[in-house]
Amino acid sequence: MITFSGVSKRFGGTVVLDGLDLTVAEGEFVAVIGRSGTGKSTLLRIVAGLEQPDDGTVESPDEVAVAFQEPRLMPWLKVGDNVALGLRDQARAVQALAEVGLEDKAGAWPLQLSGGQAQRASLARALARRPRVLLLDEPFGALDALTKLEMQSLVGGLWRDHGWTVVMVTHDVDEAVRLADRVIVLGDGSIKLELTVPGRGPRRPDDPALAGLGQELLAALGVSV
Numbered sequence: 001m002i003t004f005s006g007v008s009k010r011f012g013g014t015v016v017l018d019g020l021d022l023t024v025a026e027g028e029f030v031a032v033i034g035r036s037g038t039g040k041s042t043l044l045r046i047v048a049g050l051e052q053p054d055d056g057t058v059e060s061p062d063e064v065a066v067a068f069q070e071p072r073l074m075p076w077l078k079v080g081d082n083v084a085l086g087l088r089d090q091a092r093a094v095q096a097l098a099e100v101g102l103e104d105k106a107g108a109w110p111l112q113l114s115g116g117q118a119q120r121a122s123l124a125r126a127l128a129r130r131p132r133v134l135l136l137d138e139p140f141g142a143l144d145a146l147t148k149l150e151m152q153s154l155v156g157g158l159w160r161d162h163g164w165t166v167v168m169v170t171h172d173v174d175e176a177v178r179l180a181d182r183v184i185v186l187g188d189g190s191i192k193l194e195l196t197v198p199g200r201g202p203r204r205p206d207d208p209a210l211a212g213l214g215q216e217l218l219a220a221l222g223v224s225v
C-alpha cells in the first residue's frame with residue numbers, strides 16, 4: 001500500500017531521512033517510534049504528500065487521512081460542521097460521529113468538548129473521508145492515561161472494522177506494541193530496529209507477551225530503565 005525506496009530528505013544541512021526503505025502492506029498497522037527529531041513526522045508528511053523527498057521514490061494512494069496530536073478543529077464551526085467540512089455527502093459526517101461515540105455532540109462547539117472528545121471528533125473527520133490509509137501523528141499524546149487507553153481501543157477497533165492501512169507515530173512504546181502489527185524504530189535517517197508484534201491489536205495493555213517487546217524497543221531507543 002505504501003512503499004518508500006531509498007528515500008532521503010534534508011532540511012538545510014540536516015539529513016533527516018537517509019535512503020529509507022519501507023513497505024507497508026494493505027491493512028497493516030505500523031507504529032513508528034524514535035527519539036525527538038529523528039524524522040517521524042517528516043515520514044508521515046511525505047506519505048501524505050505534504051513534503052517531497054529529495055531522493056528516492058514513494059508510492060502511496062491518494063485516499064490518505066491524517067489525525068494529529070492537537071485535534072485542529074475550527075472553533076467557529078460546530079462539531080458536525082467540522083467533520084462535514086469539504087464533504088459532498090453530509091450523511092458521512094453523521095455516521096462518522098456515531099462511530100466515535102459523539103452522535104450527541106454534532107451541535108456542540110469545539111470549545112465545549114473535553115480533550116478526549118475533541119480527539120474523537122478529529123478522528124471522525126478523518127474517517128468521514130473514507131480513507132484507505134490513516135496517518136496518526138502522536139494522536140493520544142496530550143490525553144490523560146485513562147482516556148488514552150480508551151482511545152487506543154477505539155482506534156484499534158475501527159482499524160479492524162474498516163481494514164485501513166495505518167501508520168502511527170508515537171513516543172509511547174506501550175501504545176505501539178498494544179496496537180501495531182509491526183513497530184519501526186527510526187534513528188540516524190533509517191530503520192534501526194523492526195519488531196513484529198504477535199497477535200492482532202488492540203491487545204490487552206497487561207498482555208505479558210508485550211512487556212519483553214517494550215523493553216527491547218526502549219533499549220533500541222537508548223533508554224535504560
Ligand SMILES: Nc1ncnc2c1ncn2[C@@H]1O[C@H](COP(=O)(O)OP(=O)(O)OP(=O)(O)O)[C@@H](O)[C@H]1O
Pocket residue numbers: 011012014016034035036037038039040041042043
Ligand atoms: N519544514 C522544515 N524546515 C526545516 N526543518 C525541518 C522542517 N521539518 C522538520 N525539520 C527538521 O527535521 C528534523 C526532523 O523533524 P521531525 O518533525 O520529522 O522529527 P520527529 O521525529 O517527528 O520529532 P518529534 O518526536 O520531536 O516530533 C528536525 O531536526 C526538524 O527541526
